[in-house]
Amino acid sequence: MDPPHPSPPELRLPNLTPLKLLGQGAMGTVFLVHDHLLDHAANFPFALKVVHKSSFVAKHHAERRARWEIQVLSRLSLPKPHPFLPDLIGSFESDEFLGWAVPYCPGGDLNVLRYRQMDRVFSPAVIRFYLAEIVCALEHLHSIDIVYRDLKPENVLIQQSGHVTLTDFDLSRKLTRKTVKDVVSLDDSGHEKLPVVAARRNFTRWIVGTAKVKKGLRKAKSARVSPVSRWKSGLITNNGERSNSFVGTEEYVSPEIIRGEGHEFAVDWWALGILTYEMLYGKTPFKGTNRKQTFRNVLVKAPELIGKRSDLTDLIERLLVKDPTKRLGYTRGACEIKEHAFFNGVKWDILTEVTRPPFLPAREETGWRENKAPGGVGIEEYFHRQRSPPSFPASPSPSSSPSTSFHLHNNGICLAEF
Structure with a gap:
């Protein structure tokens, strides 16, 4: 209780x-x-x-x-x-x-900030910085049994310090977490140990890479799906409680929500994959000419990963798996995502000590x-x-x-x- x-x-x-x-x-x-x-x-x-x-x-x-x-x-x-x-x-x-x-x-939101960048996209190093903080925020929400269900650039705000904060929790919901017993072997803290790297305060030392700032216009926000359009009673499964409400933002909504089969914390990791894709390519992967086509693309289309494959594109691909039980983060939550190769070298416990984030409010x-x-x-x-x-x-x-x-x-x- x-x-x-x-x-x-x-x-x-x-x-x-x-x-x-x-x-x-x-x-x-x-x-x-x-x-x-x-x-x-x-x-x-x-x-x-x-x-x-x-x-x-x-x-x-x-x-x-x-x-x-x-x-x-x-x-x-x-x-x-x-x-x-x-x-x-x-x-x-x-x-x-x-x-x-x-x-x-x-500092505005992540969408405004992206539209100020050259080519309106972020560099992989900047993406790594913001994703790391977003993952930590989602990890904390999940630890108190809250599924966010509304991750998108407009809901990631930039503090005066240059660090992020999530906002808008009216679509969130309290769910019972699934157990991880007999799935993996964990240490006493419930996490596998991460490689230790030297603590550094400067962002450009924390992870190498910079991006130029260029003023530009923001795009219009995506349409959010009405949370009252498909209410059903909650479904309890052996893996924990699932919600059947139909909520989210069109371009960020997960396949399991569209199918109405019940969803849980993995919807936040799907949205993280959409967010990462948009930060890298400047657009979402499944947007169609109308809502029906967008939802069809979410259900059947594979994300188009342009250019040379990298740890970042691999992360996107593993987050955007249609089957939530096979999606990165499903079994052990944020721990799995932190262990991905894209985050190699990140010292998770000193993120707040970075005194020179990529961008500061002007x-x-x-x-x-x-x-x-x-x-x-x-x-x-x-x-x-x-x-x-x-x-x-x-x-x-x-x-x-x-x-x-x-x-x-x-x-x-x-x-x-x-």
Whole structure:
């Protein structure tokens, strides 16, 4: 039985002053805010997601997802925050609103960052760095019985430090993990030992390779599949609990979800394979002209691996195995992925000590302080005056077409979708 979750710290909505509109969608609005009583100079702003209860679509299910996300974030804060996952700063609820706050990530998301690169792709060394941190984040989620189910570039945010954090947990679910007894022989800690390499702080020493930064435009987000379109009762198997809900993002959804045969933690490793492919080639491997063709490609098409075979393409191929029981990560989770040859030389326990990640948020991406002005539109007033433009600066909209995600749209460079 899980320990009881303490109530998240309570925020007082009247004390929260919005500095910037970060994103807006059917399910909620995200603001960059500061507590003008505790942090008058706005030195420590945070991202606040606010949902107006009257605007809930499919109200019961939407409200349940919102409360579930608060619960997951509260769990992630215990016993201490994970370096690559958000912690819950606080929450509030009134008759009109439900809201919660997480740390602000000024570096945007991985998709924005990729579109700034030369040829809009990452080098293998940069891919290795980000994948290593994402694997650690997923490993922690799985260790507390949470399957993420929404891994995609838009949900990988860049912290001020240059390290990543995953966001948006409303599609996640708690599942019972399958056992690994009699499958492999493990050491006392439950993991096979990794080769030890010397600790290094500099990214270019941590793993050799760099990539140039070039400004560019982001693409529109992929359409997220509605999580209410195919609900079934949960299925319990000998290998652990499986979920039968139909959730995800079109281009990232796994074959077992499309088939409706039940899924578990291996869906996150499939999504990791799609993410890796997109980081390397600048596109997802199974996108069709419409949703039906995309799903058909996911079920029957092999990923096209262009160029000379390498450890990286081998990793992609092993993550994108259609049969989840044969997919890399199915049997021993993140341990199998960490042991892949692509990660040879990675010192997993010093990832947070890398003080020079591939990219750091540029100075202009934290320029909201210059626009801070007292007496702007408050959060409650903003919702009451939705037909009028807010008096605080909003994030610039990308020139690409708007997102069709089921929940929140990200706008501009400063993103905080969760």
